[in-house]
Amino acid sequence: MTTVKDVAKLAGVSASTVSRSLSEKIFVDPQTKARVLLAVEKLKYRPNLMAKGLKEGITRTFALIIPSITNLYYPQLVHSVEKCAAENDYSLILYNTNEDLEAERKAVEALQKYYVAGVIVSTASNDIQHILALEKNNIPFVLLNRLFPGNVNYVSNDQALGARKVMGYLIQKGHKRISVLLCGFQKQIYKYRYDGCMAALRAHRLEASEKFFLFDVNGIDVAHRRVIEIMRRKKPPTALFVTNNMLAFGVYRALNELGLRIPADVSIIGYDNLLTDQYMNPPLTSYEQPLDEIGKHAVLNLISQIKNKLRKPEKLLLSGSLLERESVQQLK
Amino acid sequence: MTTVKDVAKLAGVSASTVSRSLSEKIFVDPQTKARVLLAVEKLKYRPNLMAKGLKEGITRTFALIIPSITNLYYPQLVHSVEKCAAENDYSLILYNTNEDLEAERKAVEALQKYYVAGVIVSTASNDIQHILALEKNNIPFVLLNRLFPGNVNYVSNDQALGARKVMGYLIQKGHKRISVLLCGFQKQIYKYRYDGCMAALRAHRLEASEKFFLFDVNGIDVAHRRVIEIMRRKKPPTALFVTNNMLAFGVYRALNELGLRIPADVSIIGYDNLLTDQYMNPPLTSYEQPLDEIGKHAVLNLISQIKNKLRKPEKLLLSGSLLERESVQQLK
DNA sequence: GTTGGCTGTGCAATCGTTTGTATACGCATG
DNA sequence: CATGCGTATACAAACGATTGCACAGCCAAC
Numbered sequence: 042m043t044t045v046k047d048v049a050k051l052a053g054v055s056a057s058t059v060s061r062s063l064s065e066k067i068f069v070d071p072q073t074k075a076r077v078l079l080a081v082e083k084l085k086y087r088p089n090l091m092a093k094g095l096k097e098g099i100t101r102t103f104a105l106i107i108p109s110i111t112n113l114y115y116p117q118l119v120h121s122v123e124k125c126a127a128e129n130d131y132s133l134i135l136y137n138t139n140e141d142l143e144a145e146r147k148a149v150e151a152l153q154k155y156y157v158a159g160v161i162v163s164t165a166s167n168d169i170q171h172i173l174a175l176e177k178n179n180i181p182f183v184l185l186n187r188l189f190p191g192n193v194n195y196v197s198n199d200q201a202l203g204a205r206k207v208m209g210y211l212i213q214k215g216h217k218r219i220s221v222l223l224c225g226f227q228k229q230i231y232k233y234r235y236d237g238c239m240a241a242l243r244a245h246r247l248e249a250s251e252k253f254f255l256f257d258v259n260g261i262d263v264a265h266r267r268v269i270e271i272m273r274r275k276k277p278p279t280a281l282f283v284t285n286n287m288l289a290f291g292v293y294r295a296l297n298e299l300g301l302r303i304p305a306d307v308s309i310i311g312y313d314n315l316l317t318d319q320y321m322n323p324p325l326t327s328y329e330q331p332l333d334e335i336g337k338h339a340v341l342n343l344i345s346q347i348k349n350k351l352r353k354p355e356k357l358l359l360s361g362s363l364l365e366r367e368s369v370q371q372l373k
Numbered sequence: 374m375t376t377v378k379d380v381a382k383l384a385g386v387s388a389s390t391v392s393r394s395l396s397e398k399i400f401v402d403p404q405t406k407a408r409v410l411l412a413v414e415k416l417k418y419r420p421n422l423m424a425k426g427l428k429e430g431i432t433r434t435f436a437l438i439i440p441s442i443t444n445l446y447y448p449q450l451v452h453s454v455e456k457c458a459a460e461n462d463y464s465l466i467l468y469n470t471n472e473d474l475e476a477e478r479k480a481v482e483a484l485q486k487y488y489v490a491g492v493i494v495s496t497a498s499n500d501i502q503h504i505l506a507l508e509k510n511n512i513p514f515v516l517l518n519r520l521f522p523g524n525v526n527y528v529s530n531d532q533a534l535g536a537r538k539v540m541g542y543l544i545q546k547g548h549k550r551i552s553v554l555l556c557g558f559q560k561q562i563y564k565y566r567y568d569g570c571m572a573a574l575r576a577h578r579l580e581a582s583e584k585f586f587l588f589d590v591n592g593i594d595v596a597h598r599r600v601i602e603i604m605r606r607k608k609p610p611t612a613l614f615v616t617n618n619m620l621a622f623g624v625y626r627a628l629n630e631l632g633l634r635i636p637a638d639v640s641i642i643g644y645d646n647l648l649t650d651q652y653m654n655p656p657l658t659s660y661e662q663p664l665d666e667i668g669k670h671a672v673l674n675l676i677s678q679i680k681n682k683l684r685k686p687e688k689l690l691l692s693g694s695l696l697e698r699e700s701v702q703q704l705k
Numbered sequence: 706g707t708t709g710g711c712t713g714t715g716c717a718a719t720c721g722t723t724t725g726t727a728t729a730c731g732c733a734t735g
Numbered sequence: 736c737a738t739g740c741g742t743a744t745a746c747a748a749a750c751g752a753t754t755g756c757a758c759a760g761c762c763a764a765c
Contacts, residue, residue, distance in 0.1 A: 042430075042510075044751055055715045060753055067754090070713060090486045091426040092751035095720050098374075100423065102466075110452050111648060116442045123442070123469045132483060134434075135467040137455045151464060154422045178374075261652065290652030297654055316443055317649055320593065320622030322629055376721055387745045392723055399724095402743060424721035427750050708765085716757080727746075734739085 121336025159343035181346035199358040204237025215372030220253035220278035264291030304370035324366035453668025491675035513678035536569025547704030552585035552610035596623030636702035656698035
């Protein structure tokens with residue numbers, strides 16, 4: 042490996058001058074600088090980030106913790122985080138926790154040894170003690186699509202607002218019996234989505250619709266089963282709001298098996314923006330979370346924390362928009 | 374940050390003793406060791422990987438380069454790599470290149486500064502000069518689901534064999550006019566898949582079927598358009614072999630628009646194993662690549678390269694199996 | 706011609722580990 | 736009792752970069 046000394050020797054200067062020539066911050070005689078840069082080029086010198094990190098006590102690396110990369114929801118989030126990080130010359134260490142709190146704790150342990158500059162995390166559960174502990178070690182962090190009260194930075198889709206918009210849209214389309222499929226509240230985003238739904242219903246005096254809500258729909262097969270059940274009621278819902286688009290696969294299958302047409306017999310609307318939504322049959326009308334923006338602002342938040350030492354936590358709620366495709370019908 | 378010196382002071386020994394107590398390799402008096410470990414515990418000491426990496430010239434980190442995390446094919450690969458790496462106490466730096474050669478080159482540049490212990494890469498194209506250059510810098514690497522002749526380590530699905538199996542299966546099911554959808558050969562895996570298809574056709578004297586092949590089907594929309602075209606021929610194919618399951622979305626849509634039923638009117642078979650295959654309507658019969666094994670062996674390959682300094686490159690071809698779901702029909 | 710200030714570069718210390726070499730101590734042997 | 740050997744630990748150098756401080760050289764001003 043060529044080091045700063047090799048470059049120094051070739052350029053006929055000292056190591057410090059090489060370092061300064063590359064750092065931009067300090068003025069070096071243009072001629073000297075040119076000679077140094079030439080030598081750097083010739084020797085294909087690449088500064089050793091270990092040494093740099095050791096000296097500076099920090100690295101140009103962020104840790105990204107996500108619960109499940111094989112959940113179609115996360116790859117896009119990873120993508121946008123990766124993109125913005127790369128643009129700002131940060132690399133990303135990836136930790137996939139498989140929704141397991143213990144694995145998440147381990148990841149937090151591990152990343153501390155790396156002296157990462159910051160942590161972006163979509164927590165697996167409501168227990169975030171181990172994340173909060175990062176603060177003691179002066180490691181900035183930001184929650185990704187997770188909201189927590191208190192002194193925490195987060196960037197998230199505005200879960201409640203989005204859910205309210207969706208319900209408003211369905212109501213405006215003439216639907217009065219709306220079933221909402223929700224995952225368990227141990228993931229608090231579903232609680233927020235629930236709250237948003239109820240707010241919309243109350244605003245239209247349709248609270249009664251809550252009796253169609255399906256709770257704890259944790260998994261595609263559960264969705265499949267519960268939708269079959271509810272559609273067999275005497276008065277079934279006319280619209281289904283699937284608050285997690287992976288579940289939509291189960292819903293489509295269930296309706297298909299029952300011989301119900303989408304949207305002629307039942308309308309469906311989704312909440313995430315999975316890569317596959319547009320390819321469903323029929324394409325799924327869905328509330329699209331601004332995943333690109335969320336990932337980007339999470340990175341920018343960390344950078345601000347590092348640069349400005351911002352004291353007040355930033356709590357950023359972004360809102361997406363409804364993308365009409367073909368799974369919702371206007372009722373007479 | 375607590376350092377080895379803090380621990381040394383608390384335990385009443387020197388820094389070297391602390392280091393040796395933690396290294397396992399060197400004998401330390403059990404009593405001393407116990408005292409050291411107690412101090413480590415008390416101070417929550419975590420060795421600084423920067424310093425360690427600097428001293429040892431290497432880190433316990435692998436770089437993983439993939440062309441597109443939002444292609445449903447890759448998250449599983451990332452998942453299995455991440456899993457095996459974590460099990461062996463390696464962390465992962467992720468580079469997503471968006472199928473862009475230039476971005477891939479940049480990633481290779483970047484990772485070298487990190488002194489990673491090895492690189493796992495699914496290249497974006499056939500140009501792998503920049504990857505081969507890693508060898509000069511003594512950075513072990515392994516290609517993931519990419520085959521190259523010459524002195525290269527790779528772990529891959531046996532593309533040709535798999536394609537042959539698929540074609541054999543369709544033929545055995547009575548299909549004689551089989552259309553194969555292939556992406557461009559600039560990704561050589563599609564060349565191998567093509568070869569496999571032809572081998573199977575030749576074995577059954579059905580070479581004529583090649584006139585149904587669709588080349589350069591790069592994208593879901595292209596698949597959609599081209600399938601509509603081919604199904605409008607006077608004698609359309611009775612089966613479609615989609616060598617990239619993302620394309621299956623376009624195919625399903627096309628057939629749906631044409632009013633053709635799967636599998637009653639056309640049979641479809643896929644090649645990857647996307648998370649969504651089982652949720653398609655009807656569920657997609659597909660050749661399942663052993664992605665878990667592939668990711669695992671890529672990691673193990675790197676570890677062998679590091680440990681044993683294995684001289685001969687390992688070229689590992691794994692084969693998957695056909696998973697019958699509901700998209701293929703037996704012809705009379 | 707001396708003094709002072711400014712500018713560009715070099716020296717050396719430093720970050721936290723690891724590890725080769727040196728040393729102190731204990732015990733056994735002649 | 737002196738010698739020698741082995742063992743457990745300490746000392747110090749090294750990894751490669753950054754940076755405060757010092758200094759050399761130059762020019763201007765009196």
